[in-house]
Amino acid sequence: MTDAGDSHLSGRPLLFTGFVVTGLVTTVLGPVLPWLTARWLLSDAAAGALFTIQFTGSIVAGGLSGLIVARLGASATLSTGTR
Secondary structure, eight states: OOHHHHHHHTTHHHHHHHHHHHHHHHHHHHHHHHHHHHHHTOOHHHHHHHHHHHHHHHHHHHHHHHHHHHHHOHHHHHHHHTO
C-alpha cells in the first residue's frame, strides 16, 4: 500500500467505534421505553411515535450525510460529527 492508502486507514478505529456507539444508542430505546413513558407521562401512541421519529431521523441523516461528505469531504465530516 502507498502512503496515501495508509492515511485512509488511520480513521477506521474511530469510525468503527462510532458505528458501535450509534448501534447501542439505537437499540437502547426499547429497554428504556417503560421508564420514558412513566417519566414523561406518555400515552401508548406517543411512546410508539418515538420509534417513528428515531427511524425517520436515521433515514434523513443517512441521506444527508452522503451529500455532506461529497461537499466537505469525509475527514471534515467525521471530525465534526464526533465532536
